[in-house]
Amino acid sequence: MTDQGDDGEFDKSPSESGKKPEFEATLKQPATEQGLGYDREFDKSSSEPSKKPESETILKQPDVDGVLRKPAFRRVETEAAARRHRGWSDINALIEDVAFDAIDRDIRVIFLISRTAEIEPVLRLSVALGDKRPMQRGDDGAGLGALRLDEVTEAIDTALAGSADGGAVFIDTLSVEFLSDAFLAAARRSATRPDADSQPDLSEFLRARSSRLIVLVVAENGQRLMPLLETLPEAVLLPWTGGWLAKMSQRYGFSESELDRTVGRDLRKAACITDSASSERESALYLLLRGLGDNADVDGPTGLVDLIKSKMEESRSGMRALAGEARTRFINVIRSDSDPIYGGPIGRTILLVALLVPNRPATAVLQLCRYLLPEGPAHVNCLTAVLRQTWQSGMEDDRRLEQPTRLPPEWGAVFDEVSDQVVDEIGLELTPKGHLQAGPKLARLDARELLKQNGRLIELARRVTTQAPATAIPSTLIPVLVDLATAIYRLDWGYLRLDDLVSIFGGMNAGHGDLCIGSFPERDLLNGILWERAPHIPPIGEQSSLSSLQMLADNQTPEVSSSVRMFEDVTQSTIDDLIDSLRLSAAGYLRMVLEVWGEHPQVQETDLDAFLERLFDRIPAESVLAVTAFLLLYGPNPTTEMLGRATLSLFSDLTRAAFTDRFRALREISGHVMRTALRTQDRPAAVDRWADALWVASSQPQFRTFGSALAVWLDDWLSTWEIPATAQDLHRGPREAGLMARLMIRPTGPRAGVAIDLLGRLFRRTSTERLEALQTLAVLAGGPRDGGAPAVRLEDLISQRVQDIFWIMIEEIDREEAELRQLQLDHLEEIVWGTLARHYSLTLVTDNASAVQAILDAKAAPESQSRSDARALLDLYAPATLMFWRFARFGARSLVSGEDDFSAMLATLERVAEAIAPPEHNQRARMAFAALTDVQERLVGYFGNRVCPRTVGRHAERLAGWRAVKNYLFPAVPSVVNLTGELQ
Numbered sequence: 011m012t013d014q015g016d017d018g019e020f021d022k023s024p025s026e027s028g029k030k031p032e033f034e035a036t037l038k039q040p041a042t043e044q045g046l047g048y049d050r051e052f053d054k055s056s057s058e059p060s061k062k063p064e065s066e067t068i069l070k071q072p073d074v075d076g077v078l079r080k081p082a083f084r085r086v087e088t089e090a091a092a093r094r095h096r097g098w099s100d101i102n103a104l105i106e107d108v109a110f111d112a113i114d115r116d117i118r119v120i121f122l123i124s125r126t127a128e129i130e131p132v133l134r135l136s137v138a139l140g141d142k143r144p145m146q147r148g149d150d151g152a153g154l155g156a157l158r159l160d161e162v163t164e165a166i167d168t169a170l171a172g173s174a175d176g177g178a179v180f181i182d183t184l185s186v187e188f189l190s191d192a193f194l195a196a197a198r199r200s201a202t203r204p205d206a207d208s209q210p211d212l213s214e215f216l217r218a219r220s221s222r223l224i225v226l227v228v229a230e231n232g233q234r235l236m237p238l239l240e241t242l243p244e245a246v247l248l249p250w251t252g253g254w255l256a257k258m259s260q261r262y263g264f265s266e267s268e269l270d271r272t273v274g275r276d277l278r279k280a281a282c283i284t285d286s287a288s289s290e291r292e293s294a295l296y297l298l299l300r301g302l303g304d305n306a307d308v309d310g311p312t313g314l315v316d317l318i319k320s321k322m323e324e325s326r327s328g329m330r331a332l333a334g335e336a337r338t339r340f341i342n343v344i345r346s347d348s349d350p351i352y353g354g355p356i357g358r359t360i361l362l363v364a365l366l367v368p369n370r371p372a373t374a375v376l377q378l379c380r381y382l383l384p385e386g387p388a389h390v391n392c393l394t395a396v397l398r399q400t401w402q403s404g405m406e407d408d409r410r411l412e413q414p415t416r417l418p419p420e421w422g423a424v425f426d427e428v429s430d431q432v433v434d435e436i437g438l439e440l441t442p443k444g445h446l447q448a449g450p451k452l453a454r455l456d457a458r459e460l461l462k463q464n465g466r467l468i469e470l471a472r473r474v475t476t477q478a479p480a481t482a483i484p485s486t487l488i489p490v491l492v493d494l495a496t497a498i499y500r501l502d503w504g505y506l507r508l509d510d511l512v513s514i515f516g517g518m519n520a521g522h523g524d525l526c527i528g529s530f531p532e533r534d535l536l537n538g539i540l541w542e543r544a545p546h547i548p549p550i551g552e553q554s555s556l557s558s559l560q561m562l563a564d565n566q567t568p569e570v571s572s573s574v575r576m577f578e579d580v581t582q583s584t585i586d587d588l589i590d591s592l593r594l595s596a597a598g599y600l601r602m603v604l605e606v607w608g609e610h611p612q613v614q615e616t617d618l619d620a621f622l623e624r625l626f627d628r629i630p631a632e633s634v635l636a637v638t639a640f641l642l643l644y645g646p647n648p649t650t651e652m653l654g655r656a657t658l659s660l661f662s663d664l665t666r667a668a669f670t671d672r673f674r675a676l677r678e679i680s681g682h683v684m685r686t687a688l689r690t691q692d693r694p695a696a697v698d699r700w701a702d703a704l705w706v707a708s709s710q711p712q713f714r715t716f717g718s719a720l721a722v723w724l725d726d727w728l729s730t731w732e733i734p735a736t737a738q739d740l741h742r743g744p745r746e747a748g749l750m751a752r753l754m755i756r757p758t759g760p761r762a763g764v765a766i767d768l769l770g771r772l773f774r775r776t777s778t779e780r781l782e783a784l785q786t787l788a789v790l791a792g793g794p795r796d797g798g799a800p801a802v803r804l805e806d807l808i809s810q811r812v813q814d815i816f817w818i819m820i821e822e823i824d825r826e827e828a829e830l831r832q833l834q835l836d837h838l839e840e841i842v843w844g845t846l847a848r849h850y851s852l853t854l855v856t857d858n859a860s861a862v863q864a865i866l867d868a869k870a871a872p873e874s875q876s877r878s879d880a881r882a883l884l885d886l887y888a889p890a891t892l893m894f895w896r897f898a899r900f901g902a903r904s905l906v907s908g909e910d911d912f913s914a915m916l917a918t919l920e921r922v923a924e925a926i927a928p929p930e931h932n933q934r935a936r937m938a939f940a941a942l943t944d945v946q947e948r949l950v951g952y953f954g955n956r957v958c959p960r961t962v963g964r965h966a967e968r969l970a971g972w973r974a975v976k977n978y979l980f981p982a983v984p985s986v987v988n989l990t991g992e993l994q
Contacts, residue, residue, distance in 0.1 A: 081147050081161055081165045082147070082168065083145035083147050083165050083166065083168075083169040083180055084145065084169075085143045085145060085146075085173075086143065086145075086146045086181075087143065088133045088134075088136060088137050088142050088143065088144070101131055101248055101249055101252070104248070104249075105134050105138055106138055108122075108135060108138075108246050109135055110138075113139070116217070117222075118212070118213040118217055118221070118222050118223065119216065119222070119223050119225065120223070120224045120225070120246070121225050121242050121244065121245035122135070122224065122225070122246050123227045123229065123245050123247045123248065124226055124227070124248040124250065125228075125230055125250040125296055126230055126253065127183055127226070127228045127230065128253065129146070129181070129183070129226070131248055132181055132183075132224055132226050133181075135224060136224065139179050139222060141178055144178060144179040144180065144181050144224075145169050145179065145180045146180075146181040146182075147165065147180075147181065147182045147183070159212065162223075163212070166215075166219065166223075167219075170221070176220055177219055177220025177221040178221050179222050179223075180222065180224070181224050181226070182223065182226070183225075183228060184225060184226070184228065185227075185229075185230075185441075186227055186229040186238060187441065187442060187443065189227060227242075227245070231439075231441065231447065232453055234286075234290060234293045235283055235289055235292065235293070236283060236285070236286050236289035247283065250281065250296070251274070251277045251278050251281050252270070252274065252278070254299060255270055255273075255274060255277065258314065262311075262314060264311045265311065268311055269314070272315050273315050273318050273319065276322065277318065280292075280295055280322045280325065281296070291325050291326060292325075294324070294325040294327075294332055294453075297332060297453045298324055298325055298450070300450045301450035301451055332453040332454045333453075333454040333455070333456065336437075336448070336452045336453055336454060336455040337455065337456075337460065339436070339451055340361070340452065340455055340457070340460055343357045343358050343361050344358050344361070344460075346358060347389065348389040348390075348391040350391050351432075352436065353424065353425070353428050353432045354388070354391075354392045355383060355384050355421065356379075356383065356392070356421065356424065356425050356428065356432055357432045357435070357436055358466055359379045359382050359383060360375075360376065361436050361438070362466065362467060362470050363375055363470075363490075363494055364438055364447075365448070365455075365457045366493075366494055367493045367497065368445060368446070368447060369493070370445065370489060371444050371445065372444055372446045374489070374490045375445075375490055376429055376433075377486075378483065378487050378490045378491060378494065380425050380426075380429075381477055381478045382470065383421040383422060385421075386417075386420065386421075387417040387421075388418050388419055388420060388421045388423070388424045389418075390418055392428075393418060394424070394427045394428060397427060400419075401416070401418050404416050437449045437450070437452040467501075467505055468505055471498050471505040474494060474495055474498065475506070475510050475514055478491055478514075479513065479514050479516075479517040479518070479519065479526060479553065480514060480516065480526075480599065480600070481517030481527065481553050481596070481599060482517065482553050485599075485602070488602065488603055491514070492603060492610065493610065495510075495514050496511075496607065496612065496613065499511055500612055508621065509624055511621060512621060512624045515600060515607065515621075516596075516600055516603075516629075517553060517596070517599075519553070519555070522555035523555070523628055523630075524555050524556040524557035524560070524629045524630060525555070525597065525629060525633055526553050526555050526556070527553075527555075527592045527595060527596045528552075528553065528595075528599075530588075530592060532577075532581055532588060533552075536550060536577050537549040537550055539573045539577050540570075542573075543569055543572055544567075544569040544572075547562065547565075547570060550562075556589060556592060556630075556633065557630075559592070560589060562574070563586060590632075593632060593633055593636050596636075597633065597636035597637045597639070597640050598640050600637060600640075601640035601644055601645075604618065604646055605644070605646055607621075607646075608645070608646035615648075615649060618646055618648055619648050619649055622637075622648055623652070623656070625637070626656050626659070631660045631675065632675055634660060635657075635660070635675055635676060636679065638656065638700075639679050639680075639682060639683050641653075642683060642699060642700055643683060643686055643687065647699075650699070650702055650706050651706050653699070654702075654703035654704045654705070654706045654708070655713075657700070657704060657707075658704065658710075658713045658716075658720065660672055660676075661713075661720065662713070666793045667793040668793075669716075669790045669791055670793030670802070673720075673787075673790075673801070673802065674801065677727070680724065680727060681731075684697060684749065688748065688749040697749060697750070697753060698728060698767060698768040701725050701728055701768050702768070704717065704720055704721040705771070708720070715786075716787075716790055718786075719783040719786035719787040719790065720787065722775070722780060722783035722784065722787075723783070725768055725775075728750065728768065729750060730810060730811075730814050730891075732748035732749065733817060733891070734817055734821065735813070736817070737817065737820055737822065737823040737828075738821050738822045738823070739823070739824070740822055740823065740825075740960055740961065741824055741825055741826055750895055751894075751895040751896075751898040751899040752899065754768070754892075755895050755896060755899045755900075755914055755918050756917070757910070757913050757914040757917045767921075769892070769918070769921060769925070770922075770925040772888040772891060772892075773888045773925040773926050773931065773935060774925050774926070774931055775888075776885075776930075777879075777881040777882055777883070777884040777885055781808075781865075781869050781881060784804055784807045785804055785869070787802060787807070788802050788803055788804040804869075805866060808862050808865050808866065808884075809862045811884060812858050812861045812862050812865070812883070813858055814887065815842075815883075815886050815887060816838075816842055816843075818890040818891070818893065818894045819842050819945050819949065820838050820842065821897070822897075822961070822964045822965070822968070823961050824958060824960040824964075827958040827960060827961050828961075833956060833958070836857065837952075838949075839856070839857035840857065841948055841949060841952055842945050842949075843855050843856055843857055843858070845941070845944055845945045846886065846941050846942075849937065849940065849941035849944065850878055850882055850937075850941070852878050852880055855883075861880075861883055864880035865881055865883055865884065867880065869881060882937075885935070885937070886941065888935070889935065889938045889939050890942060892922065893968075893971065893972060893975065896971065899911075902968045903967065904967075904970065904971075904974075922935075922979065923979055926979070935979070939972075939976040939980065942972065943969070943972040943973060946968055947969055949965050950966050950969050953965055
C-alpha cells in the first residue's frame with residue numbers, strides 16, 4: 011500500500027478507504043544465537059553472500075585470513091634443480107625429450123602427470139625450454155587449487171606486464187580433483203586443429219606472447235592414472251619410484267645407490283602402466299609404499315628391500331590387497347570403546363562422519379563430531395597424560411576436603427586434545443580441498459557394505475536426532491549436519507526416517523509439535539518469573555519448541571496468568587507477540603536448512619514435497635504460513651500443487667470462528683510477503699506464485715467449497731495492494747514503480763510450466779464469478795471480531811474494488827492546483843460514476859457508495875436480460891488495474907517502438923488479448939475499456955474548465971495512453987502504430 015500523503019480533500023477518510031490498516035504493523039524479529047539477522051517481514055540477513063551459478067563457481071580455498079585472492083605468477087629460481095641425484099636418473103632423459111619435442115613442434119601447453127607435487131622436475135623442464143627464472147603460481151610453492159581459464163590468462167598478462175624479458179615459461183600445479191573439462195578443452199586446442207565450439211585458444215594466446223605453460227597434474231591420493239592418460243593422451247607421466255627410493259634412503263640413512271641397484275629396476279617395472287590392469291597394480295603399489303611411513307621395524311637395507319618386495323608382491327592382486335587391511339582397521343575403530351589409540355567413541359564418530367560426509371571442510375566435520383559424542387565422563391584409558399594427571403590431582407583434593415569425588419573429564423575435553431592424532435591413526439587424510447578422505451590405510455574400503463545393519467551407525471543416528479538438531483548447532487555446521495542426516499537416511503536400512511529428518515531440520519526433539527527456536531533474551535527473565543510465581547511450570551529450555559510457549563500462553567491458571575502479566579509489564583511485549591516473532595525466526599532458520607538440503611545431489615523435488623507434507627502435519631497453521639512465506643521468497647520452492655494444497659488444507663473442517671482466525675493469519679502473512687518482495691527487487695515472482703498455487707489446488711474435491719473463494723480473494727488482495735487510497739500529488743514528482751507493475755508488465759509470457767497467471771485471471775473472471783466467490787468468503791470468514799462486527803463483509807469487499815477503480819482514474823492531481831481551485835471529491839465521484847452509469851445504462855449511480863449499493867442490489871435480485879446489471883461494474887476492475895500498472899511502470903509518457911518499455915508493454919497486451927479472446931470475455935472488456943477511456947476524457951475536460959494546467963497536462967497524457975491500449979486491443983484500424991512508430 012502506498013503512502014497516503016498529506017491530509018486534504020482528495021484523501022480518503024479512515025472509514026471510507028476500506029484499505030488494510032490493521033496489516034501495516036510489522037514484527038521485529040530478534041536474531042538467533044547463531045547470528046541470523048532476520049529483520050521484519052522476512053528480510054534476509056545482509057551478510058549472506060550472493061550465489062554464483064554453479065558453472066561459474068571457482069573451487070578455491072581461501073587464504074588463512076579467509077580472503078580469496080586472485081592468482082598471481084612470480085619468478086622463481088632454478089638453482090636447486092641443477093642438483094643431480096640418483097632419484098632423478100629415470101626422468102633426466104625424459105625431461106630433455108619433452109623439451110626438445112615442445113620446441114620442435116611448437117607446443118605451448120605441456121601437461122605433466124605426477125604422483126607428488128615436487129616441483130624440481132618442472133623447473134628442470136623450464137631450464138631446458140630456455141627460461142632459468144620461470145613464473146610460478148602461488149605465494150608459497152605450488153597452487154594446487156582450481157582456476158578458470160580467464161583467471162590464468164589475466165594472471166599471465168599481469169606477470170608479463172611487469173617483466174622486461176618478454177615471454178616466459180609459466181608453471182601451474184593442479185590437483186587432479188580440480189582439473190575441469192572446460193580448462194582441458196581450452197588448453198588442448200591448437201591453431202592447426204580448432205574446435206567447432208567457441209572455446210578460447212590458450213595455445214594461440216601463449217604463442218602471441220612468446221610463452222609456454224607447464225601444468226603439473228598431481229594425483230597423490232592413489233587415483234588410477236589410466237583414465238587420466240586416456241583423457242590427456244599428449245600428457246607426460248613422470249616416474250615416481252626413483253624419487254621415492256631416494257627419500258627412503260635419506261630417511262633411514264641407507265645408500266641410495268645400493269637400494270636402486272638391488273630393487274630399483276624391479277620397482278620401476280612394477281610401477282609401469284600399459285593398460286587398465288597395470289594401472290590398478292601401480293595405484294595399489296603406490297598406496298602400499300606410501301603407507302609404510304616411518305617404519306620402525308626396518309632392519310638395515312636388506313630389511314627395507316624385503317619390505318618393498320613384499321609390498322610389490324601384494325600389489326599384484328591390485329586393490330584387493332588393500333581392502334583386507336582397510337576392513338580390519340575399520341572394524342577395530344568401530345569396535346573401540348576404551349582404546350586410547352582411536353579414542354573410543356571419538357575415533358568411530360570421526361570415521362563414520364568422514365565416510366558419510368566426504369565433501370565438507372574437515373574443520374566443520376570435526377566440529378560436528380564433537381556435538382555427536384556420548385554424554386557423560388570419558389573412559390579413563392582414553393585420557394591424555396595431562397588430562398589424567400589433572401583429574402587425579404583433583405580427586406586427591408576432593409578426598410582431602412571430604413568432598414564428592416569428581417568424575418573424569420567429559421568426552422568433549424578429550425576430543426579437543428586428541429582429535430588430530432586420532433584422525434591420523436584411523437587413516438584419514440586431507441585432500442587439497444581441505445576435506446577428510448580415506449588415506450592409504452583405508453584404501454578400497456567398502457564402507458557401504460560395512461555400515462549395513464551396523465549398531466554403531468544406529469547409535470550415531472540416534473545422537474544426530476537427539477543431540478544435534480538444526481537449532482542446537484552453529485549455522486556454519488548446518489551443511490555438514492544436512493549431508494550427514496541425508497546420507498544416513500539414504501542408506502535405506504531404517505537408521506533414519508523422514509519424520510526424523512523433519513525433527514532434525516526443524517529442531518524438533520521427540521514429542522515437539524512445532525518448530526524449535528534458539529535461545530532468546532526473554533527466556534531467562536520468563537523462567538525467573540515462573541520459578542518465583544509458578545514453580546509447577548517447567549522452565550523453558552535452551553532449545554525450546556514454540557509449542558511449549560504456546561501452552562504457556564494458553565494456560566489460564568491464576569498463577570500462570572499472574573506470571574505472564576508480570577512478564578508483559580516488564581518487557582512491554584505480550585507472549586503472543588513473542589511467539590510470533592520467534593516463529594518467524596524459526597521459519598527463516600528452517601528455510602536455510604532446506605536450501606542446503608535441496609542442493610544435495612540425491613534430493614529430488616518430490617523429496618521436498620514429502621518433507622513439507624510431514625512437517626505441515628506436525629506444526630500449527632501459523633507456523634505453516636510462516637514457513638511457506640519464507641520458501642516463497644527465498645526458496646527452495648515446492649511444487650505449485652503442493653504449495654496450494656498445503657495452504658488450502660489449513661482451512662479444511664474449520665468452524666466459522668476458526669476459519670476467520672485462519673483467514674486473518676493468511677491475510678497478515680501475505681502482506682508481509684508483499685512488503686518484503688516490494689523491497690527486495692529480485693523476488694517479485696513470489697507474489698503471484700502463491701495465487702497460482704491456490705488456483706491449481708482449488709479444484710480438488712476436499713477444497714471445492716472454499717478453494718475458489720480464497721483464490722479469488724488472494725488475486726484481488728495482491729492486485730489491489732499498491733493501489734493508493736488517495737490521489738498522487740504531482741508536485742512531489744513521479745512515483746516509483748511498484749512491485750506488481752514490474753511483475754505484470756513484463757516482456758515475456760507466463761512463467762514456464764504455469765498455464766495460468768494473475769493478469770489473465772483478472773480479465774477472464776466475470777462479475778458473477780467474483781461476487782459468488784466473495785459471498786462464499788464472507789460466509790466462511792464472517793466470524794465474530796471484537797465481540798461485534800463480522801470479520802469479513804461482502805459490502806467491504808465490493809467497496810474496495812469500487813474505490814480502487816475510482817482512485818485509479820483520478821490518481822494524479824496537482825495538490826496546489828486542487829487547493830487553489832477548490833476541487834471537490836464529490837464532484838469527481840459524480841464525473842467518474844455518472845459517466846460509467848451512462849455506459850452501463852444504470853440509474854442512481856453517482857458516487858462510490860451508490861455504486862456499491864447498486865452492485866449489492868443486483869446481487870440480491872435474479873438475473874434478467876431486460877434490464878442493466880450493476881454487477882457489470884466489477885468488470886472495470888481488470889482494465890483499471892492494468893492501466894494503473896502501466897502508468898506506475900512507465901509514467902504517462904508515450905512509448906516508442908524499439909525501446910525495452912515498448913516491447914514489455916506490447917507483450918503484456920498480447921497476453922491480455924489472448925485472455926479475452928473468447929467472445930464473452932471480449933465483449934465485457936471492450937465495453938469496460940470504452941467506458942473508462944470516456945471517463946478519462948471527461949476528467950481532462952473537467953480539469954481544463956477548472957484551470958488546472960499541470961493536472962490537465964498529466965491527464966491528457968494518460969488519456970492518450972488509454973486510447974492507445976483500447977485501440978490495440980479493439981482496433982478500429984489494422985494497426986495502432988502510427989507513421990512515427992509511437993505507441994501511446
